[in-house]
Each structure stands twice: as C-alpha cells, then as structure tokens.
Amino acid sequence: MKKKNLPVDWGLRLAVLIVAVGLWELFLRSSQNFLLPRFSDMASGLFHLLFAEARFWQALYISNQALILGFAISVAVGIPLGLLAGRFRWMDRILNPYVGVLLTMPVAPLIPIVIIALGLGIAARVFIVVLFAFVFITVNTRAGVRSVEASLIEMAKSFGASEGQIWRRIVIPGAMPAIFAGMRIGLGRAITGMVMVELLLVASGLGRLLLEFSGRMQSDLVFATVLAVIIEALALLAAMQALEKRITRWAPDASIG
Amino acid sequence: MKQETVPKAAVKSITARTVHGAPVLRRFARETAPEVLALLAGAALWEILGWSLGLQWLPPFSKVMEALAQFVGSGVILANLGSSLRGLIVGFSLALIFGLLLGSLMGRYRYVEKALDIYVHALFVCPSIVFAPIFFAIFGLSDASRIAIIVVYSMFVIVINTATAIRTVDPSLVEMARSFGCGETQIFKRILLPASLPLVFAGIRLGIGRAVKGMINGEMLIAFVGLGALAQRYGAQFDAAKVFAIAMVVLMIGLVSNALVQMLDNRLTRWAG
Amino acid sequence: MIRVRALSKEFSVRDNGGGVLALSDIDFEVHDNEFVTIIGPSGCGKTTLLRIIAGLIPYDQGEVAIDGRVITGPGPERAVVFQNFALMPWADVLANITFGLEVRGTPLDECRDKAKELVKLVGLEGFEKRFPKELSGGMQQRVGLARALAVNPEILLMDEPFGALDEQTRRLLQEQLLRLWEGQRKTVVFVTHSMDEAVMLGDRVMLMTPRPGRVKEMIDVPLQRPRSPQVEKSGAFVEIKEYLWENLRAMQVGES
Numbered sequence: 001m002k003k004k005n006l007p008v009d010w011g012l013r014l015a016v017l018i019v020a021v022g023l024w025e026l027f028l029r030s031s032q033n034f035l036l037p038r039f040s041d042m043a044s045g046l047f048h049l050l051f052a053e054a055r056f057w058q059a060l061y062i063s064n065q066a067l068i069l070g071f072a073i074s075v076a077v078g079i080p081l082g083l084l085a086g087r088f089r090w091m092d093r094i095l096n097p098y099v100g101v102l103l104t105m106p107v108a109p110l111i112p113i114v115i116i117a118l119g120l121g122i123a124a125r126v127f128i129v130v131l132f133a134f135v136f137i138t139v140n141t142r143a144g145v146r147s148v149e150a151s152l153i154e155m156a157k158s159f160g161a162s163e164g165q166i167w168r169r170i171v172i173p174g175a176m177p178a179i180f181a182g183m184r185i186g187l188g189r190a191i192t193g194m195v196m197v198e199l200l201l202v203a204s205g206l207g208r209l210l211l212e213f214s215g216r217m218q219s220d221l222v223f224a225t226v227l228a229v230i231i232e233a234l235a236l237l238a239a240m241q242a243l244e245k246r247i248t249r250w251a252p253d254a255s256i257g
Numbered sequence: 258m259k260q261e262t263v264p265k266a267a268v269k270s271i272t273a274r275t276v277h278g279a280p281v282l283r284r285f286a287r288e289t290a291p292e293v294l295a296l297l298a299g300a301a302l303w304e305i306l307g308w309s310l311g312l313q314w315l316p317p318f319s320k321v322m323e324a325l326a327q328f329v330g331s332g333v334i335l336a337n338l339g340s341s342l343r344g345l346i347v348g349f350s351l352a353l354i355f356g357l358l359l360g361s362l363m364g365r366y367r368y369v370e371k372a373l374d375i376y377v378h379a380l381f382v383c384p385s386i387v388f389a390p391i392f393f394a395i396f397g398l399s400d401a402s403r404i405a406i407i408v409v410y411s412m413f414v415i416v417i418n419t420a421t422a423i424r425t426v427d428p429s430l431v432e433m434a435r436s437f438g439c440g441e442t443q444i445f446k447r448i449l450l451p452a453s454l455p456l457v458f459a460g461i462r463l464g465i466g467r468a469v470k471g472m473i474n475g476e477m478l479i480a481f482v483g484l485g486a487l488a489q490r491y492g493a494q495f496d497a498a499k500v501f502a503i504a505m506v507v508l509m510i511g512l513v514s515n516a517l518v519q520m521l522d523n524r525l526t527r528w529a530g
Numbered sequence: 531m532i533r534v535r536a537l538s539k540e541f542s543v544r545d546n547g548g549g550v551l552a553l554s555d556i557d558f559e560v561h562d563n564e565f566v567t568i569i570g571p572s573g574c575g576k577t578t579l580l581r582i583i584a585g586l587i588p589y590d591q592g593e594v595a596i597d598g599r600v601i602t603g604p605g606p607e608r609a610v611v612f613q614n615f616a617l618m619p620w621a622d623v624l625a626n627i628t629f630g631l632e633v634r635g636t637p638l639d640e641c642r643d644k645a646k647e648l649v650k651l652v653g654l655e656g657f658e659k660r661f662p663k664e665l666s667g668g669m670q671q672r673v674g675l676a677r678a679l680a681v682n683p684e685i686l687l688m689d690e691p692f693g694a695l696d697e698q699t700r701r702l703l704q705e706q707l708l709r710l711w712e713g714q715r716k717t718v719v720f721v722t723h724s725m726d727e728a729v730m731l732g733d734r735v736m737l738m739t740p741r742p743g744r745v746k747e748m749i750d751v752p753l754q755r756p757r758s759p760q761v762e763k764s765g766a767f768v769e770i771k772e773y774l775w776e777n778l779r780a781m782q783v784g785e786s
Binding site: 009 | 312
Binding site: 149151152154155156157158159160161165169170173174176248249250251 | 604605606612614616618619620629632661681
C-alpha cells in the first residue's frame with residue numbers, strides 16, 4: 001500500500017488548476033472570440049447568480065422538482081426489476097433484450113415523442129428523467145444480485161433459511177454495493193435527462209435560463225450557470241457516494257479517485 | 258425447500274444418453290431464442306396497441322417500419338446519416354487519441370495521476386451535455402461544436418479505463434521483463450501494452466456507446482444537419498412514426514459500432530480469461 | 531446415526547444432453563458420536579456426497595436416512611462447515627456466528643449469549659466486532675465452525691474445511707477441532723484430501739474410488755483418543771497412512 005502524501009497530491013492538483021486558468025486567459029487574449037468570458041467574469045457571474053438573481057434559485061427549484069421526482073420513480077421501478085431479473089432467470093431472459101436496447105439507444109430522439117404524449121409540463125420532464133435513469137439502476141442491481149456468491153446462498157439454505165430470509169439476509173445486503181453504484185450512475189443520468197429536456201423543448205428551469213443568457217450573448221452568465229449545474233451534480237453525487245460508503249463499509253474499495 | 262429426491266420407483270435411467278439434434282442448434286434454441294421471442298412479442302404488442310389505441314404518439318410498428326423504408330428509399334437518411342457519422346468518426350478518433358494518451362500517462366506515472374485524477378473523475382461523472390452551451394459559445398453553430406461534444410462524452414471513460422488497465426498490470430510481469438534486461442520502451446511494448454488490452458477495450462466499448470449518445474444529443478441541440486436535426490424537425494411536426502424511425506436508425510448505429518469494437522476486441526484479446 | 535444405502539447421483543452436462551455419474555451405489559453407516567473422515571482421489575465425488583447428506587442437492591437412486599428418517603433437505607440436526615468459509619462479508623463475527631440461530635427465530639439476546647460463548651470456545655475473543663476481511667483465513671474458518679456449533683447440531687458435516695489454509699494454520703485448527711470434539715462428541719463427517727488429516731482426526735476413514743465414486747473400503751483407526759500431535763510418529767499411524775497412499779496412488783487417473 002503506497003504511502004499517501006496528501007499535501008503533495010493537493011499541491012499538484014492546485015497547480016493543474018492554476019495552469020488551466022492561465023491557459024484560458026492566454027487563449028482569450030489571442031483569440032478574437034468576444035463571446036468567451038474570462039475566468040474572473042465567470043466567477044463574478046456565478047456570484048451574481050447565487051446572490052443577486054432570484055430567478056436562478058427559482059429555476060433551480062423547478063429543475064430539481066423533475067429531477068427528484070424522476071429519480072425517485074427510477075429507483076422505485078429500477079431496483080425491483082433488477083432484483084427480479086437477478087434472481088429469476090426467466091425474468092432476466094425476457095427483460096434482457098429490452099434492457100439492452102434501452103442501454104444503447106440514446107433517449108434524446110424520443111423526447112419529442114414524449115412531449116407529444118404528455119405535453120409540456122412536469123409530467124413529461126419527469127418521464128424523460130425516468131427514461132434516462134432507470135435502466136442503469138436495473139442493470140447494476142441485477143449484476144449485484146448475481147454477484148452474491150452461490151456458496152453464501154447454499155450456506156443459508158444449509159441452516160434452513162426460507163426464501164424470504166435468503167432475500168433479506170443474503171441477497172439484498174450482498175447486492176448493496178452494486179445497487180448503490182447503479183443509483184450513483186442513475187443520478188448522473190437523471191441530471192442529464194433533466195438538462196436535455198429543458199434545453200431541447202421545455203424551456204423551463206435552468207435550461208430556460210441557459211437559453212436566455214445564450215440568446216442575449218451573456219456568455220459569462222452562460223458559463224456561470226453551467227458551472228452551477230456541474231457543482232450541483234458533483235455535490236449530489238458526492239453525497240450519494242458518502243451514503244454508499246457508510247452503508248457498505250464492508251465492501252472492498254472499487255471506486256475511482 | 259422443494260425436495261427433488263426421486264423415490265426408487267421412478268428412477269431415472271442412468272445409462273440413457275440421447276443427444277437431441279446438433280449441440281449448436283440446441284444452445285441457440287435455449288439461449289438466444291427466448292430473447293428474440295421477447296422482442297418479437299414486444300413488436301407485436303406495439304403493433305396491436307398502435308392500431309387499437311390510435312394515439313398520436315404511438316403509431317403502429319408497421320407505420321414506423323414504413324417511415325423507415327421511405328427514408329432509405331428517398332435518400333434522406335443517407336445524407337443526414339453521412340453527416341452524423343462523419344462527426345462521430347472524427348469525434349471518436351479524437352477521443353481515442355487523447356483518451357489513450359492521457360490514460361497511459363496517468364496509468365504509468367503516479368504524479369500525473371495524482372494531479373489529474375479528481376478532474377478526470379469529475380468530468381466523467383457530471384452530465385456531459387452541460388458542456389453543450391459552452392461549446393456553442395466557443396465554436397458557434399458549427400461541426401466543431403458537435404465534435405467537441407462527442408469528445409467530452411466519450412473521452413473520460415477511455416481515460417479512466419486505460420489508466421486502470423495500465424496501473425493494474427501484474428507487477429511481477431514487469432519485474433520479470435526487467436530481470437531480462439528490458440528497457441522502458443520494451444517494457445511498454447511487450448508487457449504493458451498487451452497486458453492492458455482487455456481493460457482498454459472495455460473502455461473503448463463503453464466509449465463508443467457514449468460517443469453515439471453524444472453525437473445524437475449534440476445534434477439535437479446544436480445542429481442543422483444530421484440525424485438529430487431530423488428528429489427535431491419531425492418532432493416539431495408531431496410526426497411520431499418518423500421520429501421513432503430515426504431513433505431506430507440511431508439504435509442501429511449504436512449496435513453496429515459496438516459489435517465492430519467487440520469483434521476487434523475478440524481478435525486482439527483472445528488470450529484473456 | 532447416518533445410514534446411506536445404494537446411493538447414486540448423476541449430473542447432467544449441458545450442451546450435449548449427456549450425464550456424468552458422480553456417485554454409484556454408495557453404501558455405509560456413520561454411528562452416533564463417531565468421527566468419520568472421507569478421502570479419495572480428485573473428482574471421486576466426496577464433496578458431492580457430503581452435500582447430499584447435508585440435504586443441499588438431491589440424489590437419484592438409493593436412500594439417505596438419519597436416525598431412521600429419510601432426509602428431504604437440510605435439517606436442524608445437521609450443520610455444515612464450508613471450505614471457502616462462506617461468511618457474510620457485511621456482517622461482523624458475532625452476527626455471522628448467530629446467523630443460523632437467527633434464521634430459526636431464536637430471540638436476539640439468546641443469540642448474543644450463545645455467540646459470546648462460542649467466540650470464547652474458538653478463541654476469537656476481542657474480535658467480535660471485526661469483519662471477515664479483517665480476519666486471517668484460519669480465524670474466518672473458526673467463525674464458520676462457531677456458526678455451525680451455535681445451532682447445536684447432532685451431526686457436523688465438514689467439507690475440506692482446512693483446505694484453503696496454509697499448513698501451519700491447518701495443524702493448529704486440527705488440534706483445536708480435536709479438543710472441541712473431545713468436549714462434546716458430535717457425529718462428524720469430514721471430507722479431506724489430506725491423508726495425514728484423515729488418519730489424525732478420524733475413528734474410521736472411508737476410502738473412495740475415482741469417478742464414479744464408490745466406497746472402496748472403510749478403514750478403522752484404532753489410535754488412542756484423545757489424539758495428540760505425537761500420534762503422527764506412531765507405527766500404527768504411519769502404517770495406515772502408507773496403506774492409504776498405496777491405494778490412492780494406484781487409483782490416480784492420468785498420472786503415470
């Protein structure tokens with residue numbers, strides 16, 4: 001186990017950041033593109049959004065409504081499907097081709113169809129978020145169930161455990177790390193779905209703000225809004241990962257970074 | 258627990274060894290057939306619901322196929338497909354080059370890894386589509402924007418997989434090579450490269466999937482040509498059959514490109530477990 | 531007492547519709563409080579036999595009866611100790627030990643008391659709250675043993691329990707197992723591939739043939755109890771072990 005040298009690590013990371021910002025400024029000075037904001041412009045733009053623009057918080061609220069609802073539904077649908085597919089081969093067989101299609105097919109082209117069906121309100125946005133996210137939760141949950149060692153299930157049977165007990169005490173705890181990984185990936189996908197639909201058709205929430213600032217050539221605010229979305233995404237994902245670490249303290253560390 | 262003990266009276270014959278039909282056919286029947294059947298059943302259901310429900314957004318499956326045939330016949334698909342694919346190839350190639358390079362550096366040199374890992378990870382997990390407005394601001398309504406989006410979508414999964422692949426090469430293999438007097442480049446060529454191939458390919462496969470998504474997502478937001486633009490147009494006209502048809506074409510692209518990478522993978526990493 | 535009569539077991543192999551006869555016409559008895567070890571060449575089906583007695587897999591022909599009743603699955607009178615430990619990685623030592631009890635609905639405080647007792651018995655005091663990944667192989671198997679003992683079975687079925695451990699740990703655990711067994715003489719069926727182990731631990735050694743496995747011979751081990759490590763040097767021990775090796779070597783398939 002290599003010794004961790006934290007100060008050096010963080011020093012390197014900071015150095016990279018400084019170099020990146022430096023390159024940014026350099027590029028700006030030499031290019032003719034007046035649409036590009038300077039780093040300081042973007043930073044002040046962010047400040048403005050957070051503290052001087054009520055509409056930003058309003059937009060944040062509207063966007064997150066769809067996100068939270070959509071993600072909750074994805075989890076409520078995705079996990080049971082994954083559990084069933086993992087445990088029962090016949091169910092897995094039937095679901096597999098559809099899961100495969102949903103995994104590889106980009107959901108974005110279908111957004112207009114969903115709009116036709118559900119209109120321009122929150123229902124459409126929530127549905128699209130679900131479409132983006134639930135398959136990944138299902139796939140990871142299924143993998144988690146199948147990763148539980150057969151010998152553990154056999155051990156439980158040898159002590160006379162019933163099917164319900166096997167589920168509660170062996171399969172679900174064993175599948176937890178993968179279920180959480182699926183939820184983490186699903187959360188990222190849900191955020192993508194939320195942003196996609198807002199930018200494409202349903203001009204509301206943060207998407208609408210972005211389109212507005214873009215149209216008015218206020219690129220510092222465009223960049224600032226994007227930064228805000230990135231920060232929110234990273235914060236949510238970090239929270240999920242922290243929760244994951246607490247609940248699955250026993251699992252070997254398979255995370256990146 | 259259901260007990261499957263067979264009482265003496267109904268004993269199975271131990272000596273009977275009948276082979277029903279060619280083994281390959283049996284395996285096909287057992288493994289792929291159910292899945293194909295499930296898909297066909299779904300298509301049939303789609304057809305029935307399409308006709309019976311008469312919803313604007315759910316045309317019968319046959320109508321979608323009709324629209325698809327129409328596209329192919331009229332050449333509309335070809336023009337836009339070509340445009341989309343060109344963007345995909347350029348974008349993915351760039352992602353490959355930068356991704357493999359960066360991943361190799363990160364995998365090989367600890368300082369590079371430590372310096373860049375949180376940025377790579379952050380860019381990997383955050384929804385790549387948020388960069389679309391940024392690229393639009395930088396490159397405007399041009400191919401460069403679309404290509405940049407594809408790069409952002411697919412590069413980071415390649416970086417991470419490549420870095421992990423190189424980092425997790427069995428150190429005893431490297432030690433062995435050194436004991437025979439191999440220098441840095443030889444170690445890279447003879448040990449690191451082949452040993453990391455399986456995982457690198459896993460990254461490439463994931464990358465192509467994401468690249469296709471980046472292609473279509475980007476086009477729907479920022480393009481006037483390409484399949485994404487088509488989808489937008491027909492969507493605005495509420496022509497669900499045509500939109501579904503386009504979605505199918507994109508799905509095909511995804512499946513074919515994935516299969517191509519898989520084929521290459523199988524040939525190059527036949528030795529892997 | 532375990533009575534096995536004319537037992538046969540066939541595994542079907544996928545893809546070509548054929549079958550593999552794992553066990554053929556197995557016939558033997560294990561008496562109460564007896565320690566029987568089973569040994570045979572690789573692939574002879576000894577683990578399959580144990581799992582059948584445990585009620586984990588069905589059999590095709592014959593009969594397995596415990597105290598006169600034909601078995602139909604796992605039962606409270608039997609407990610298994612597994613070769614790869616089969617511990618739940620997400621549960622600590624105490625929770626792993628009490629698993630069998632909890633599954634049967636034993637009240638929690640009773641479980642805890644029993645677990646604490648057993649932790650002492652297997653020598654893992656101080657490790658109650660540790661997780662399997664923090665324990666060595668030998669310690670993990672002691673947890674497995676404690677778990678099996680916790681449900682107070684009449685019969686202990688052990689499937690090459692020390693096979694995954696290094697030699698030193700193995701010897702220590704063998705001594706510990708013998709000490710425990712002297713304390714409460716359960717009926718034990720112990721599968722092993724080690725001749726030393728088979729003779730050291732057993733009252734009788736059951737020698738199996740290569741696949742399809744049959745009982746070649748039941749060999750008495752008249753060595754004195756309690757067994758100490760010294761017994762390995764005794765003439766009788768060496769004789770029995772040599773006898774085993776002669777037979778096993780003759781039976782090895784594919785060796786010159």
